[in-house]
Amino acid sequence: MTIKKGSFVIEGLENVQINIGKVVGQGQEIEGPTPRPEIISLRNWDYRILDRYNPVYTPTGDTCDYCTYGKCDLTGNKEGACGIDLEGQSAREALRISIMGAACHSAHGRHLLNYLIRKYGEDYPIDVGPSNLKAPLTETIMGVTPKTIGDFLPVLEYVEEQLTQLTAAINTGQEGAAIDFESKALHAGMLDLLGMEVADIIQISCLNLPKAEENTPLAEIGMGILDPKKPVVICVGHNIAAPAYILDHMDRNGLFDKIEIAGLCCTAHDMTRYKKTAKIIGSMSKELKYIRSGIPDVLVTDEQCVRADILREAKKLQIPVIATNEKITYGLPDRSNDPVDAIVEDLASGKNEGALILDLEKVGEVVPKLAMKIGPIRKAKGITALPDDEEFKKLVSKCTKCLQCTRDCPQSLPISDAMAAAVGGDLSKFEELHDRCVGCGRCDYSCPADIPVLNVIEKASQRVIREEKGKVRIGRGQIGDPEIREEGRNLVLGTTPGVLAFVGCGNYPDGTKDVYDVVEEMLRRSYIIISSGCSAMDIGMYKDTEGKTLYERYPGRFIKGNLLNTGSCVSNAHIAATTIKVASIFAGRKTKGNWEEIADYVLNRVGAVGIAWGAYSQKAFAIGTGCNRLGIPVVVGPHGTKYRRAFIGKPYRKDKWNVLDARDGSVINVEPAPEHLMITAETKNELMPLLAKLCFRPSDNSLGRAIKLTHYIELSEKYMKKMPDDWHIYVRNEADLPLAKKEQLMKLLEEKGWKIDWDKKKIMEGPLRKVDVSFQPTNVPRLCKEVKK
């Protein structure tokens, strides 16, 4: 019989009742050496990667004021009063940022878990779609296979405990060496992946979000998609719990025709995953802009990526704010225990500017009622922060071209030029600005002439905003095993040059169009593109000449040349986890408690790269750092330099690129692949060849290498207008050369001093090493069969 929790009566046994309280560890076998790794358990692996990919710091200041000894000057080789040096302090910052990000996702997971357990019970089964490894990160880190949502309780307990340990290490007088701060930062990054996996798996299972579905429907996205004549509810943040109640209530009461409801930021993704009819306004960059338009009649906040001034901004426009999460409460009165009608009355009448309601069922009822009530009132008043035409003219002519706004703008946008053009009636400059503006609102504070700059930009861009209507494929959740198996053939034959994950926020250097452009180029080159979060939204904002978005042009299966959206930020875990599945499916690598071996496999074999082009928050840093520990390189956009730490490989340090051949432990010097673990690209032109290059892996067979090299060279020629300087170091023999240019490239190699046998068309001398398909690269000595003396 199966042993499970509950009361049992056994036939044939008189009056015997057996009660079993809890069944622990259902015969599960730990397979690797590090189940539940402590903060130091994976230090060897971290040291291995940090030895090759050196942390490079770009601190914004060279002082430290963490404690009351400070402020301490850390310039030159000076140490602070506590003994820490600048490198150590910079690494400590990296750890701090990682912890914050990890805490954010795990706390999100914790909120969901407590809530879902209350509602569905601990024994509610996990269901994520066709998958053998249902929770790859949980298995790899914890060494257990969760079956029910209750099984995640010890997982989050572990994350929370570890985060406390890590946080303790930051305190003055604790950890002192940069390398160990970084090892701990990598640990935090890994915990972040785990926390995200828990959050998304439980919501997929309980709320029935798409389960590894390739053909999820398309959702509408854009600032122009809602009918502003109807009452409008906007949910801002990341946590589906509260919006789910609102959607349910609206469904039960047939309110979808009467009320417009949409989400801003990741909540929006999960709303569409929950109810296919929900809509998406856009990423966090749209938050202030959309509120200022005055269109929302009720704002519902949950957690993460919610502007700290949302209440102030909303209040000016008489938009009531309903806060639904303990983490963001804005000093609002707690109305969780008050009757629905009383709350609605107080908010509609303007008596209160908002309410904290932690009883989510109540939120579900209050919000639609409130919207129906206040909507007509606000519409009648025509409330908006945007100037009317006349005011607009006055405002733009007030500009003195002092350029203070441009100096303060994180994007350094040429605002005064646009103002000048608008005086002459030309709004095109503003329309351009609108796309590149991240909606931070800093310019409002800079302007000495008191011009509400953001409002002016938005007013001037009404035409383009109205047309802002795109499509996003609804988040699919995990990548199912059958898809990975099918794609395996392309991955193995090398016809899929790589897997690129576009993730993270919208703090782009030059507008959302860049992401679209890069994704389109790489899709045409048959890379698999997986996206999530705000990037997934922005990819859907542009259309080709036939009016089709990328999601309409490229299907959503995990197969070459396809475009996938996994869902909200927490679904990023699935992207990282896909590499674990590859190791498990194709190499039969044991996963449970076996992080190092899996990460080693990924680093040496799986050509996957993460791109956080508009990364802004600590969360994005933590995700990136977690991917790094799993052996996945990450590229961030130019604003990523503000994270102040990169992991850079040095191709010229030959000794750093030694790997072992697992067959016999012999040392092989390989090409620098992947070259970096975390690096910034300055422009999209620089980004594209870099992505192609970061997909190289030591294990590439010749077919794969030739295709990867083709794209590397072509992208460099197309966007950088030159052959890459280092293309030849990735050539191991003539079969690695791009087919169409074989002869030309061989000539170039000859010029570099390589020996070519032109009769046989063979490279005789030159490459760093030979191709050997059975070569089993590893960085971990214990994985070798016998270590050579």
Add this chain to the structure above:
Amino acid sequence: MANEFPFEISPMFEGERVRKDDMFVELAGPKSRGFELVRAASVDEIEDGKFTLIGPDISEMQEGSRHPYAMIYRIAGKLVEPDLEAIVERRNHDFQNYIQGYMHLNQRYDVWVRINKDAIKKGLKSFEQIAKATMMLFKNELPFIEKIEATYVTNPEEVEKQRAEAIKIYEARDARTRGLHDEDVDVFYGCTLCQSFAPTNVCVVTPDRISLCGAINWFDGRAAAKVDPEGPQFAIPKGEVIDKISGEYSGVNEKAVALSGGEYSRIRIHSFFEYPHTSCGCFEVVGFYIPEVDGIGWVDRDFTGTAPNGLAFSTMAGQTGGGKQIIGFLGVGVNYFRSPKFIQADGGWNRVIWMPKNLKEKIKADIPPELVDKLPTEEDVTDLKTLRDYLEKKQHPITQRWTKEEAAAETVAEAPAGAAPEWSMPAPAMGMPVGMPMVPMQFGGGEGMKLTFKNAKITIDRVVLRSKEK
């Protein structure tokens, strides 16, 4: 880099479609006629790089028009032989699609080509440019081609005439492929492409067994081994026949040791239970043993439901793969169902007792006719009980195995009736091959202990289950 052609050549253009509105001309295709053909010739017959066009050239064609189209290549070289023609020919599709603005669909007499207007604008004038680029790619990729010449035909009568010839050649070739069996050749081919992901996988490709992934057949292996004998595909001399039925050969076994890094020393090519072929991860179909009926079910990647044993493809595939020999599970390419030696060591088709409807439809023509109606799908049976009943009712050949074994196992007690949990074994009478893992194993079970309880109430706060120390 300088480019001698007025178009780019890159794998990036592989998926490129030329829509009607963007099209300059359409060649061959469903509304016209055409074909592509590669023939082996002797070295002195061929003038390397020569191009001949019979019929109008691109520059003489009207925008928006449609023409018949044939591409004939003659190749020569020391290693070139007629058995390679089909392989080389198939690459025409890949290579021509690398050409920007040129779309090539299908193969043989179904080819369908479109050239877009942009390509013309950029300077494409003649078929010679296309042929030269294609020939260059052929020689770059397949260095055993020492000389190559091309003849393209756009003249309608000439296409008709040559097409009839070509069809005869295709038929003769197919007959040779069908007629070629493991016993007719001295070498098999190994493929190690998968090893970059699945280090211990050993793929043996024989005339009667296509690779697991379905991408490489014996002829492909042969061609690739000629290109580069040290490359990912290489010859495996068969050596001594150890067992003809199951397909065990000394040469294969020797290679298995070397390739798997000593992990495996025996491989039986047409065996399911004993020393089966290794499975990497990308197999199209997985076979699984169902002990309750002593038969083998097959489930493919596209099937989203559960097999009669209650498991989904992904779960069973999860037991397989990793480049390992796994007894009780076997990953194969769909084409292996078409092999006359299909798991012949273990009873071949007679042992097959279930597969999803779509898969059955796909390979219907290859199922022995007397079995087609006896082979249930998810529409006929849902669990082990209905499966057993169905097989019994239809008198599936597997039932003969039952009678034999049931008779032999008469003394074994029947399992207690009723209350059988989902995956317990209703009748543990069936013989099972030695070493068979019971995958979805239940824990607990009799260990030879007897407890008697009366009027008891047992409360267990928590049960901790641990696996045995090894």
